[in-house]
Amino acid sequence: MPLPGGELAKRELHFFWLTDCSGSMSINGKIQSLNNAIREAIPEMKKVAAENPNAELLVRALKFSDGAEWHIEDAVSVEDFSWEDLEADGVTDLGEALSLLAGKLDSAEMTNRGLPPVIVLVSDGQPTDDFESGLEELLSLPWGQKAVKIAIAIGDDADMDVLNKFIDNPELEPLKANNSEELTAYIKWASTEVVKSASTGSSEGAVEESDNVALPAQPQPHSDTDDDSDVDVF
Amino acid sequence: MFVQDEDKVKGIKDWIVTGASIKGANHGRRGLPNQDAIKWETENGNLVMAVSDGHGSLKHFRSEIGSKLAVKAAVEIMLEEVDVGNLTDDMLNKIKTRVKDKLPQRIVNQWRDKVKEHYQNNLFSLDRVAQAKLMKLEEEKGIAKRKKIEDNYIKAYGATLLIVLITEKFSLYFQLGDGNISILAEDGKKMLFAAEEQFGPATNSLCMSEASNKVKISLIPFSEELPLFILLSTDGYINSFRNDKDYFKVIDDFIDLAKHHGIEYINENLSQWLEKTSQQGSGDDITLGLVYNQNLFDEDYK
Numbered sequence: 041m042p043l044p045g046g047e048l049a050k051r052e053l054h055f056f057w058l059t060d061c062s063g064s065m066s067i068n069g070k071i072q073s074l075n076n077a078i079r080e081a082i083p084e085m086k087k088v089a090a091e092n093p094n095a096e097l098l099v100r101a102l103k104f105s106d107g108a109e110w111h112i113e114d115a116v117s118v119e120d121f122s123w124e125d126l127e128a129d130g131v132t133d134l135g136e137a138l139s140l141l142a143g144k145l146d147s148a149e150m151t152n153r154g155l156p157p158v159i160v161l162v163s164d165g166q167p168t169d170d171f172e173s174g175l176e177e178l179l180s181l182p183w184g185q186k187a188v189k190i191a192i193a194i195g196d197d198a199d200m201d202v203l204n205k206f207i208d209n210p211e212l213e214p215l216k217a218n219n220s221e222e223l224t225a226y227i228k229w230a231s232t233e234v235v236k237s238a239s240t241g242s243s244e245g246a247v248e249e250s251d252n253v254a255l256p257a258q259p260q261p262h263s264d265t266d267d268d269s270d271v272d273v274f
Numbered sequence: 275m276f277v278q279d280e281d282k283v284k285g286i287k288d289w290i291v292t293g294a295s296i297k298g299a300n301h302g303r304r305g306l307p308n309q310d311a312i313k314w315e316t317e318n319g320n321l322v323m324a325v326s327d328g329h330g331s332l333k334h335f336r337s338e339i340g341s342k343l344a345v346k347a348a349v350e351i352m353l354e355e356v357d358v359g360n361l362t363d364d365m366l367n368k369i370k371t372r373v374k375d376k377l378p379q380r381i382v383n384q385w386r387d388k389v390k391e392h393y394q395n396n397l398f399s400l401d402r403v404a405q406a407k408l409m410k411l412e413e414e415k416g417i418a419k420r421k422k423i424e425d426n427y428i429k430a431y432g433a434t435l436l437i438v439l440i441t442e443k444f445s446l447y448f449q450l451g452d453g454n455i456s457i458l459a460e461d462g463k464k465m466l467f468a469a470e471e472q473f474g475p476a477t478n479s480l481c482m483s484e485a486s487n488k489v490k491i492s493l494i495p496f497s498e499e500l501p502l503f504i505l506l507s508t509d510g511y512i513n514s515f516r517n518d519k520d521y522f523k524v525i526d527d528f529i530d531l532a533k534h535h536g537i538e539y540i541n542e543n544l545s546q547w548l549e550k551t552s553q554q555g556s557g558d559d560i561t562l563g564l565v566y567n568q569n570l571f572d573e574d575y576k
Contacts (some may be wrong), residue, residue: 043547044527046520048554051513065346094300094557156474188473211415226326242330242556243434243452243475245511252474254331257414 050096052154053239054115055231056144057101058137060163060194065128069158069272070164073220075125077227082121083259085231088239089118095155095239101146104137105130126240134167134202138174144181156253157187158238160230161206164194169203179208188238188253190230192217194274207214215258220272229259289321290441290537293563294544298510300557306330309338309433310508310561313345313365317353321440323563324348325551327453327508329432329479330558332414333423335407339392340385340431346482347384348437348448351377361443363497370493373446381435381448385480389431398424432481437564445501452477453454454512458503458525467492477509502570503529506563511548514555532566540564 057078065071089097093176098115102108103126144150145157178184191203191214203214216224233256242254297308309328314321326344328337355377358365398404412420423429434451447455447467455467468490478488505527515521531540548560 045524047516048514049516151470152473182473243477
């Protein structure tokens, strides 16, 4: 006999890439390193998703430079997820990107039955638009507050203060990638270990302000890249 | 598991109860125990049922004990609270006020006392499992987090608590944290008691310092509203359904099952239904308590 109740469903886990495609990302192969890193992480991401059949991992991507637009607007199941290269040109309208993201987090697609979304912001510079307004819009939403927000800085020019504000969690810091190898490691960590933690659905007593998904330890940077000619230094 | 005839609650009509608690599919894969608990009892014509969900994250590593202590504390205090002899209509208002003002704190205190006793008999320093969990916590979150739990052991036992009490004059609902108390009223209305939209894993908990302030509690005289069916469930259940409509269908289905197959049939199958629900749904532990008003089964009842 059928089980009591209506249709059953896995819990959705929405994953968002928020990628900086400003002109500076074309310097020292940063944009191509990012494209490669995301592409390399896909098989591991699929593996992690397969290990938890009670979570449905759905991926979207948003890019920002002169304005912001969806790179992948409709959520794609991780099983069908592939990566088309981004190109770099223009300024860094991060505020607009956060506003666009907020619109999606506030939509009917994001029910409170889902697992906390994971948002990974990758940037190499400073916002050129009204970042604070975009951030305020994002953090005013329940899922904007409760999402697991990870920030990866590429090179020395990224604005760490802005990335910290985006993370909005005193226990987490932006990851700083100084070369393509570190970027790959961080992208992999965010798209596998963080996803793994967010998909357990384990509850927490709300005893501290920062209580949300318990995240794994952040990866440590590699430093022995001097002799490796395959590694782009940012 | 259901209440036998001689135990049935005396009141305007009898009540029938059953329930089950299962380990979630996800917990099975991760080698975790079932961290939920359920308990019900009848005494002097009163029925109390409590359901608790122990928090699953690492720092709450004794939550499967915390949830068991929670349902025990709830049943003890509730039965004590309503042990007032013959309940007259005049007494209802006084009880209503007392319940609102004192009951949450009494239940929280009873739970804390039980946790303290358990902890004193099972100190972290002498428990290899606790030591391993604390070590893992230190590795993942740093020594400060470990120390926080060692200094405030109560957090390790964190759990939610849902209670329903049925007397001959009223029903009482109590909710602390996530989970659902779903009620079918006499007029056919289906509702969630103290329904709150919750986003993310953080929930109110018995282990919070101001836990009693977070309790939602309501005493409803039968003269105002008579429940026909009450369903208590941990959040692993509602999170297994596509949407609210799919969840609320369980009320009709469990009533139909009871009418056409009987409570024994539900009792025999409930655990496996919940296991399948967890596998195809949230993966979380699921605990379900069902309280039927006997009126539902009377042919001439409208």
